[in-house]
Amino acid sequence: MTISRRDLLKGAVAAGAAVAIPATAEARHEIEPLPDAVGMLFDSTLCVGCRACQSACKVANKLPEDKVEANGGVYDAPNDLNSTTKNVIKAFPAGDTQHYMKQQCMHCVDPSCVSVCMLGALHKEGEGKRDFKGEKKGTGIVLWDKWTCVGCRYCQIGCAFNVPKFEWFEAFPAIVKCELCRHRRDEQKSGPLAVANPACCEVCPREAVVFGYRKDLLAEAKRRVAADPQRYNPHVYGEHDGGGTQVLYLAAAGVQFHDLGLPDLPERSQAEFSESVSHAPYLYGVTPIALYAAMAFVINRNKKKEEAAEHGEEGKR
Numbered sequence: 001m002t003i004s005r006r007d008l009l010k011g012a013v014a015a016g017a018a019v020a021i022p023a024t025a026e027a028r029h030e031i032e033p034l035p036d037a038v039g040m041l042f043d044s045t046l047c048v049g050c051r052a053c054q055s056a057c058k059v060a061n062k063l064p065e066d067k068v069e070a071n072g073g074v075y076d077a078p079n080d081l082n083s084t085t086k087n088v089i090k091a092f093p094a095g096d097t098q099h100y101m102k103q104q105c106m107h108c109v110d111p112s113c114v115s116v117c118m119l120g121a122l123h124k125e126g127e128g129k130r131d132f133k134g135e136k137k138g139t140g141i142v143l144w145d146k147w148t149c150v151g152c153r154y155c156q157i158g159c160a161f162n163v164p165k166f167e168w169f170e171a172f173p174a175i176v177k178c179e180l181c182r183h184r185r186d187e188q189k190s191g192p193l194a195v196a197n198p199a200c201c202e203v204c205p206r207e208a209v210v211f212g213y214r215k216d217l218l219a220e221a222k223r224r225v226a227a228d229p230q231r232y233n234p235h236v237y238g239e240h241d242g243g244g245t246q247v248l249y250l251a252a253a254g255v256q257f258h259d260l261g262l263p264d265l266p267e268r269s270q271a272e273f274s275e276s277v278s279h280a281p282y283l284y285g286v287t288p289i290a291l292y293a294a295m296a297f298v299i300n301r302n303k304k305k306e307e308a309a310e311h312g313e314e315g316k317r
């Protein structure tokens with residue numbers, strides 16, 4: 001049996017459509033916090049800016065002193081996160097006083113750093129996509145895997161909180177960000193709470209930052225607001241902002257979170273939005289079918305031109 005080019009072309013189009021239709025992508029659904037997600041609650045009305053948490057973070061994570069500040073790092077504290085600073089306290093004038101804010105990875109419920117990483121070097125512990133040996137399930141901590149990362153730094157661009165930092169001066173550079181001191185176990189606790197043990201929460205003399213299950217921290221934040229509405233901005237930052245975060249914030253009454261360095265974000269996560277946009281053309285296989293149809297049209301047109309040219313040559317002979 002001989003197969004003509006026309007039959008081959010028809011077969012290719014049919015096969016393309018058959019492959020495309022079952023592979024339809026769906027618009028991305030909203031991601032809920034994991035039931036046992038852990039996180040931190042930072043209450044800026046309690047912080048006095050002593051920076052004990054910043055120093056404890058350096059010690060716990062074996063990070064060297066900063067060398068980029070005005071006095072060469074002799075006494076300066078860094079004014080932002082960098083490749084040797086995973087946790088920083090910043091001062092913001094707001095109203096008639098100074099307010100202190102703690103910045104580190106927010107451990108987003110639906111992190112855009114995870115969404116943009118093409119190789120899966122960043123992932124959420126317990127989300128089920130990666131299963132590293134020894135990982136406890138369900139904490140939702142956003143972890144970085146040095147063996148998978150190729151240093152493209154998309155995560156830096158994707159993060160709305162400007163968190164991941166890059167080791168520019170290392171031969172094998174790493175992405176540096178808080179992992180909630182996941183390397184420090186707390187044997188006094190059980191379950192996911194034993195997995196991480198943030199040094200910053202251990203040392204804070206004011207308990208301005210505390211560690212726990214996200215659901216408990218959220219309830220505690222709401223309890224504080226309800227108990228003293230004159231003291232607090234009623235909004236708990238991170239409950240829904242940017243799709244929700246596992247690090248939650250409280251601010252003083254009359255102080256807006258954007259005045260304290262946190263971005264105004266919609267409730268829909270960036271990851272959900274961007275993945276829905278990029279997947280939409282594949283809904284119902286429209287794009288693959290259209291692509292195969294366009295290819296078939298071009299091939300067919302070229303084939304006809306070729307045949308016409310061949311017949312013209314034969315006519316001359």
Ligand code: SF4
Nearest residue numbers: 105106108111113159
């Ligand atoms: S704050 Fe940035 S680095 Fe941290 S989980 Fe969210 S997107 Fe990722």
Ligand code: SF4
Nearest residue numbers: 047048050051053204
């Ligand atoms: S240790 Fe507590 S009070 Fe001191 S800077 Fe950190 S969060 Fe603020």
